[in-house]
Amino acid sequence: xxxxxxxxxxxxxxxxxxxxxxxxxxxxxxxxxxxxxxxxxxxxxxxxxxxxxxxxxxxxxxxxxxxxxxxxxxxxxxxxxxxxxxxxxxxxxxxxxxxxxxxxxxxxxxxxxxxxxxxxxxxxxxxxxxxxxxxxxxxxxxxxxxxxxxxxxxxxxxxxxxxxxxxxxxxxxxxxxxxxxxxxxxxxxxxxxxxxxxxxxxxx
Numbered sequence: 001x002x003x004x005x006x007x008x009x010x011x012x013x014x015x016x017x018x019x020x021x022x023x024x025x026x027x028x029x030x031x032x033x034x035x036x037x038x039x040x041x042x043x044x045x046x047x048x049x050x051x052x053x054x055x056x057x058x059x060x061x062x063x064x065x066x067x068x069x070x071x072x073x074x075x076x077x078x079x080x081x082x083x084x085x086x087x088x089x090x091x092x093x094x095x096x097x098x099x100x101x102x103x104x105x106x107x108x109x110x111x112x113x114x115x116x117x118x119x120x121x122x123x124x125x126x127x128x129x130x131x132x133x134x135x136x137x138x139x140x141x142x143x144x145x146x147x148x149x150x151x152x153x154x155x156x157x158x159x160x161x162x163x164x165x166x167x168x169x170x171x172x173x174x175x176x177x178x179x180x181x182x183x184x185x186x187x188x189x190x191x192x193x194x195x196x197x198x199x200x201x202x203x204x
Contacts, residue, residue, distance in 0.1 A: 001058065001061065001062055001065070002052055002053055002058070002062050003051065003052055003053070003054075005051045005052060006051075006052035006053070009052070013044075016042055016043070017038075017042045017044065017052070018063070018066070019041075019042075020038050020039075020040075020041035020042035021038055021042075021059060021060075021063045022063070022105075022106070022109065023041055024037050024038050024041065025060065025063060025109050025112065025113075026106075026108035026109040026112060027108070027112070028112065029112055029113075029115075029116030029118055030056075030057075030060055030116065030118045030121060031116070033056065033060075034056075035049060035056050035059075038059070057121070057124070060121065061121070061124060061125055064121075064122060064125060065125060067106055067109075068125070068130075071097060072130075072132075072133040072136075074093060074096055074097055074100075075089070075090075075093045075097075075133065075137065076133070076136050076137065076140065078090075078092040078093045078096065079137060079140050079141065080140055083142070084140055084141050084142030084145075085142060085145060086137070086141045086142075086145070086146060086157075087145075087195065087199055090161050090195060091192060091195065093165075094165060094188060094191040094192065094195070095188060097165065098165075098168075098169065098184060098187055098188055098191065099184070101169055102169075102172065102184050102187070103184070110169070110173065111173050111176070111177075114169075114170050114173040114174070115173060115174075115177050119170075133158075134151075134154065134155050134158050135151075137154075137158060138151055138154050141154070160198060161195070161198070164191055164194045164195060164198070165191060168187050168190045168191045168194070169187065171187075171190075172184075172187045
């Protein structure tokens, strides 16, 4: 992850660098992207880049972690707004996040990332971020509304909720790549249907 020098950067310079990284990874896969393009966009010397990051992968993982943090905050805010009703918060999280991923400022990045299978690199992210999200959700969830016993079962539930989300969004981009364009409402409906199965079961 970034060095102490990076975290001490002037906020405007840090934002300019983030925007340069976003632009590069929104146009090219990780393999095809180049540090030379990032520093050109950010208007910094190559030596400065290596004062901030160990290498391109370190820079990429920092970028992904920032996006993940934003998504985590979206989920947590939805939960607090729903007075601890996790499933209601999940519905709101799906609606908001699907719009952001498909039409938001990171849409091009997500498309490139999924089509190039760069999501495999996400396994190298520190697990602290998702664990922190789970802990925060657990603390703010009304557990009386759920059939879960303890944090371990709750963690499994959150993993299922997030897998529904990522699987649906990934399928959207794969279909788009194949020329089979789907309305955004179709993706939302798929997520909500699978969430309903999780909530109510699929047996008649």
